Amino acid sequence: MVPEMSDHSGTSSLSQDSTQRPLSRRQVFERRQKRRSLLIALASSLAVIGLLVALIPQTPGWYKVKRSFFNGPILDETFPALLRAFVKDIQIFLWCAPCILVLGMLLAICRNVRSPLLFPLRLFAAAYTDIFRGIPVILTILLIGFGVPGLGMDRPWNSPYLWGSVALILAYSSYVSEVFRAGIESIHESQRAGARSLGLSTSQTLRHIIIPQAIRRVIPPLMNDFVSLQKDVALISLIGPIEILRQAGIDKSKYANFTPYVGAAIIFLLLTIPETRFVDHLMSRERRRTSGTAVR
Amino acid sequence: MTPKILLDDVHKSFGTRSVLKGISIEVAQSEVIAFIGSSGSGKSTLLRCVNLLESIDDGAIFLDGVDISAPGLNPDPVRQRIGMVFQSFNLFPHMTVLQNVSLAPHKVLGQSKKESESHARELIARLGLSDRADGYPDQLSGGQQQRVAIARSLAMNPEVMLLDEITSALDPELVGEVLDVVRELKSNGMTMLLATHEMGFAKEIADRVCFLHEGQILECSSPAEFFTNPTHQRTQQFLQRVTEAGRL
Ligand SMILES: Nc1ncnc2c1ncn2[C@@H]1O[C@H](COP(=O)(O)OP(=O)(O)OP(=O)(O)O)[C@@H](O)[C@H]1O
Ligand SMILES: [Mg+2]
Numbered sequence: 001m002v003p004e005m006s007d008h009s010g011t012s013s014l015s016q017d018s019t020q021r022p023l024s025r026r027q028v029f030e031r032r033q034k035r036r037s038l039l040i041a042l043a044s045s046l047a048v049i050g051l052l053v054a055l056i057p058q059t060p061g062w063y064k065v066k067r068s069f070f071n072g073p074i075l076d077e078t079f080p081a082l083l084r085a086f087v088k089d090i091q092i093f094l095w096c097a098p099c100i101l102v103l104g105m106l107l108a109i110c111r112n113v114r115s116p117l118l119f120p121l122r123l124f125a126a127a128y129t130d131i132f133r134g135i136p137v138i139l140t141i142l143l144i145g146f147g148v149p150g151l152g153m154d155r156p157w158n159s160p161y162l163w164g165s166v167a168l169i170l171a172y173s174s175y176v177s178e179v180f181r182a183g184i185e186s187i188h189e190s191q192r193a194g195a196r197s198l199g200l201s202t203s204q205t206l207r208h209i210i211i212p213q214a215i216r217r218v219i220p221p222l223m224n225d226f227v228s229l230q231k232d233v234a235l236i237s238l239i240g241p242i243e244i245l246r247q248a249g250i251d252k253s254k255y256a257n258f259t260p261y262v263g264a265a266i267i268f269l270l271l272t273i274p275e276t277r278f279v280d281h282l283m284s285r286e287r288r289r290t291s292g293t294a295v296r
Numbered sequence: 297m298t299p300k301i302l303l304d305d306v307h308k309s310f311g312t313r314s315v316l317k318g319i320s321i322e323v324a325q326s327e328v329i330a331f332i333g334s335s336g337s338g339k340s341t342l343l344r345c346v347n348l349l350e351s352i353d354d355g356a357i358f359l360d361g362v363d364i365s366a367p368g369l370n371p372d373p374v375r376q377r378i379g380m381v382f383q384s385f386n387l388f389p390h391m392t393v394l395q396n397v398s399l400a401p402h403k404v405l406g407q408s409k410k411e412s413e414s415h416a417r418e419l420i421a422r423l424g425l426s427d428r429a430d431g432y433p434d435q436l437s438g439g440q441q442q443r444v445a446i447a448r449s450l451a452m453n454p455e456v457m458l459l460d461e462i463t464s465a466l467d468p469e470l471v472g473e474v475l476d477v478v479r480e481l482k483s484n485g486m487t488m489l490l491a492t493h494e495m496g497f498a499k500e501i502a503d504r505v506c507f508l509h510e511g512q513i514l515e516c517s518s519p520a521e522f523f524t525n526p527t528h529q530r531t532q533q534f535l536q537r538v539t540e541a542g543r544l
Contacts, residue, residue: 194386194445197347198400198452199376208399213390 071259078251078260085247086267089233092165092243096233097226099169104176109206111181125177132174138235141167145239164236172229179221183214220283227275231268244268298361300325300487301346301456305355306365308338308345308511315341317511318355326485329516330498333508334534339491340383342508343458346489347380359456376404379449380458383465385441387433387448393420394429397448405452412451419447423477439470446477457481459490463497475501495538499523507531 023031056062110118110125132140144167149158156162187210195205237246244264251260301323308316315338323329331339344350346357348364348371357365364374387396398416401407407415420429423443433441442462449457459478463471475497481488482501492498498505499519506516507528514528526532 188386190382190384190386191388193344193349194382194388196371197349197375197378197380197382198448199372199404200400201372204403208403209388213388216390 067257069258069262071257074251074255074257074259075263078248078255079263081251082244082247082260082263082267085242086244086264088241088243089230092161092168092233092236092241093230096165096168096172096229100172100176100229103169103173105180105211107173107177108180108184109211111177112184112206114202129174129177132171133178135171137168137171137232138238140171141235141239143167144170145236160236160240164239164241168229168232168236172225172232175225176222179218179225180214183218184210186217187213217286220279220286223275223279223282227272227279230272230275234264234268297324299323299358300327300360301489302358302361303346303355304358306342306345306352306357307354308341308350308352315511316345316352319511319513320355321506321513321516323487323489326487327503328482328486328488328490328501330502330505330519331489331491331508332493332495332498332505332534337508338511339508340460343380343460343489343491346456347378347458348374349380372404376452377454378456378458379452379454381442381445381449381460381462383461385433385438385445385465387441387444389433392430392432393425393436393444396433396444397451400448401451416447416451419451420444423447424473437470438466439473442466442470442474443477446474450481456487456489459488459492461491461493464493495523495535507534509534 107125107129110121111129113122141164145160145163148163148166149160152158184206191209191213192205195209196202200208234243234245237243237249240246242250244267248260248264252258299322303319303321306316306319307314319342321329331342333339341350345352345365351367352365355365356363359374359377363369364371388399391399394413394416397419398409398412401415402409402412405412417426417429420426423446425440425443425447428436428440428444433444436444442465446462462478463474466474471494475494478488478490478497479501490498490502502519504516505519505522507514507522507526507530509530514530515522515526517527522531523535526535
């Protein structure tokens with residue numbers, strides 16, 4: 001019934017010939033500028049590192065520190081066992097992460113319900129996040145890890161792996177639920193109005209319109225939380241499981257040397273540095289997408 | 297005959313601020329009413345009340361003789377029958393044009409995915425956007441986005457359309473393509489309430505033009521009458537200001 005309204009939006013032909021054009025004055029300038037910045041950064045970094053390398057060994061205690069923290073032979077000997085123990089950390093991380101995501105999302109949704117019938121749910125979710133956000137993770141682990149097995153339950157139910165993981169899940173789901181909640185609240189009211197005006201119910205609006213957009217928005221901060229989780233898994237060592245930190249402690253006692261701790265730190269860094277770089281990359285991409293080009 | 301829509305002494309306030317102060321109007325089947333009035337006079341609030349996006353404090357709103365403003369009434373079935381298009385397009389940015397248009401028929405009316413999509417494609421084609429069906433809203437011009445928003449509402453086969461300044465966020469050269477769609481709706485007998493700043497368009501398309509001032513309808517008359525012979529002094533002043541601004 002409506003006459004066909006054609007769109008004369010011919011895809012631009014500009015993009016094609018731009019590759020063949022010689023560099024513009026600005027491009028030449030920017031390239032030179034960039035090369036200069038790079039050289040300066042390189043030179044100053046080398047100077048600082050060189051200074052450190054030259055000066056630290058001059059300190060009176062250096063040879064002792066070197067022997068007990070940076071001991072090559074001990075590192076060689078303990079590293080494989082550390083790596084094997086680290087597999088445990090990764091396993092714990094892998095089963096905690098999905099539980100945290102699901103629980104965190106449920107809590108965030110609970111805090112958003114407005115129905116008076118479900119008020120107790122909202123209250124519970126609020127109390128839950130307040131409590132577990134307010135206690136240091138390490139205390140949650142100690143309390144649950146030593147407290148619950150004290151109930152004297154049988155075999156699988158008294159495992160420190162289980163209760164250590166539960167403690168991590170409780171603590172981190174409260175952090176993650178706050179991230180989700182912020183994401184849900186950041187979706188503009190007009191999205192809700194648009195959906196409701198079509199006859200979608202509250203829960204359909206939440207499920208199809210609000211949550212999918214919220215999740216997209218919170219992926220970078222979520223990944224930050226999961227990098228922290230990766231590290232905090234090591235805290236479980238306090239209640240027994242032999243994961244990397246515990247293994248390092250055992251080796252430390254065995255060799256009376258701190259090098260195994262340095263080895264454990266190296267293993268963590270090998271995993272967390274790429275992770276944090278990736279999150280930074282996602283975040284800056286999101287920033288660019290939402291706030292246009294950077295201003296000089 | 298029962299009017300399609302009847303507003304009876306509708307009051308609405310936000311906190312202590314009274315925004316609608318006793319609005320009464322009858323809208324016949326297939327009638328097109330244009331609400332004009334200065335910014336803040338309550339046009340958007342009025343339309344949002346009819347769509348039950350805002351609950352009214354006093355008075356009543358009837359659709360086909362049934363009170364739809366009764367407290368406690370489930371608004372969802374009513375909203376299925378009344379489409380609304382907003383000033384800022386508020387399309388769903390995470391969905392393609394096709395998904396935007398087919399979502400509600402699929403989820404709310406229970407059409408199969410295939411059925412809702414083929415119906416959506418027809419609508420999208422009718423509005424001249426076939427080649428954009430699989431693109432995302434932010435890849436479209438403002439005029440195209442607003443046409444998608446109209447298609448999204450039409451997909452629910454509404455009996456009434458509420459259009460809230462649907463061209464005011466558009467560049468002047470894009471206004472025409474959106475107004476063409478509204479003309480087409482009128483020729484098909486759609487009952488419409490529209491808030492607009494486009495006096496020329498109100499004059500052309502409306503059966504009645506109503507002037508809203510501080511939450512009250514000061515006068516309602518045929519466009520010919522309204523624009524040449526306004527009775528109320530406020531209306532005269534408003535029209536004069538608009539004329540001076542070169543918008544009439
Ligand atoms: N949610 C709200 N809370 C508080 N005040 C509101 C709300 N919505 C609207 N108002 C107030 O109600 C009055 C009427 O607003 P409304 O948006 O209906 O005006 P309008 O006629 O559509 O104006 P415009 O032409 O600028 O769109 C305004 O003074 C506005 O500040
Ligand atoms: Mg308005």
